[in-house]
Amino acid sequence: MTLKVGIPRALLYYYYVPMWQTFFHELGAEVVLSSPSTKGILANGLKHAVDEVCLPIKMAFGHVLDLAGKVDYIFLPRMVSIKKREYICPKFLGLPDMVRCLDGLPPLIDINVNLYKSKKNAFFAAKEVGKLFTGNYFKISGAYRYSLKTQKKYFKLLQLGLLPDEALAGLEDGVGNKPRPGQGQFTVALLGHPYNIYDSYINMNIIRRLRAMGSNVVTAEHLSEQVVRSCAACLPKKLFWTLGQRMIGAAFHYFKRRDVSGIVHVAAFACGPDSMTGELIAREARAAGMPFLNLTLDEHTGETGIVTRIEAFMDMVRWRNAGVS
Numbered sequence: 001m002t003l004k005v006g007i008p009r010a011l012l013y014y015y016y017v018p019m020w021q022t023f024f025h026e027l028g029a030e031v032v033l034s035s036p037s038t039k040g041i042l043a044n045g046l047k048h049a050v051d052e053v054c055l056p057i058k059m060a061f062g063h064v065l066d067l068a069g070k071v072d073y074i075f076l077p078r079m080v081s082i083k084k085r086e087y088i089c090p091k092f093l094g095l096p097d098m099v100r101c102l103d104g105l106p107p108l109i110d111i112n113v114n115l116y117k118s119k120k121n122a123f124f125a126a127k128e129v130g131k132l133f134t135g136n137y138f139k140i141s142g143a144y145r146y147s148l149k150t151q152k153k154y155f156k157l158l159q160l161g162l163l164p165d166e167a168l169a170g171l172e173d174g175v176g177n178k179p180r181p182g183q184g185q186f187t188v189a190l191l192g193h194p195y196n197i198y199d200s201y202i203n204m205n206i207i208r209r210l211r212a213m214g215s216n217v218v219t220a221e222h223l224s225e226q227v228v229r230s231c232a233a234c235l236p237k238k239l240f241w242t243l244g245q246r247m248i249g250a251a252f253h254y255f256k257r258r259d260v261s262g263i264v265h266v267a268a269f270a271c272g273p274d275s276m277t278g279e280l281i282a283r284e285a286r287a288a289g290m291p292f293l294n295l296t297l298d299e300h301t302g303e304t305g306i307v308t309r310i311e312a313f314m315d316m317v318r319w320r321n322a323g324v325s
């Protein structure tokens with residue numbers, strides 16, 4: 001019998017789904033993704049998560065619940081660190097324990113992913129997970145290597161200027177692997193955690209709205225690790241959150257680019273890392289005289305308010321480009 005593994009379409013799904021999906025496929029499992037975010041998924045997440053957590057974690061609860069009854073396992077790794085000597089937000093760490101209290105869920109695959117000391121730990125984690133599906137060490141190790149290759153291809157597609165869903169389609173059929181030609185009059189850098197900027201339900205379709213208002217959209221994922229890291233190194237003190245570093249590095253890079261006319265930072269209410277990175281980016285934007293918009297999202301954020309603020313921001317971009325101060 002083919003085992004079904006559920007992957008919630010939330011949090012680091014937007015970075016690592018090609019690798020996770022390939023790994024499980026290679027081990028002979030069927031992968032089931034939760035449905036794209038909807039009002040119902042969020043409502044279910046809100047009902048079951050504690051009030052204190054941020055919106056993306058509440059949404060992750062909803063996605064986990066969406067998989068209940070459909071799969072044999074839910075893959076919810078305990079993400080501690082994805083880079084040597086750096087951490088990611090502690091809420092990722094606590095998520096499997098918070099979720100375990102929910103009724104009616106299949107067993108969780110909540111392996112620790114902690115690369116703080118060494119990258120090799122990723123393989124150890126994969127080995128542990130692989131043992132649930134096969135006793136064949138070579139099969140696990142082959143699946144792991146192939147999944148890394150697929151992940152590399154995905155990151156390359158993102159760096160060509162594609163968005164995650166376009167890059168995933170590109171991996172599937174090789175058709176979507178051409179960069180989308182910029183058709184807008186302006187270019188705006190959209191920065192934020194991947195689960196905030198690429199989940200169009202959470203951010204109320206911000207990318208589509210910016211494009212409809214005449215702007216091309218670039219993100220941190222369109223830049224290479226090397227560019228992001230070297231720009232983030234301008235900070236007097238290194239940020240120890242990997243995702244925060246990406247945002248800061250990308251912001252510093254886009255401040256220097258003449259073709260970029262403004263920056264939008266999407267933050268989650270009650271997010272510690274976002275409040276700090278948002279403030280750092282806002283200060284630099286003021287110093288550089290670049291139009292800047294900070295959008296903070298929570299479950300009460302209204303669509304009308306978001307649209308009004310994006311329109312006002314795009315007016316600033318137009319005035320700046322027209323030389324009106």
Ligand code: SF4
Pocket residue numbers: 054055056057089090091092193268270271272273274
């Ligand atoms: S980094 Fe912020 S938005 Fe992301 S999980 Fe942590 S608190 Fe939530």
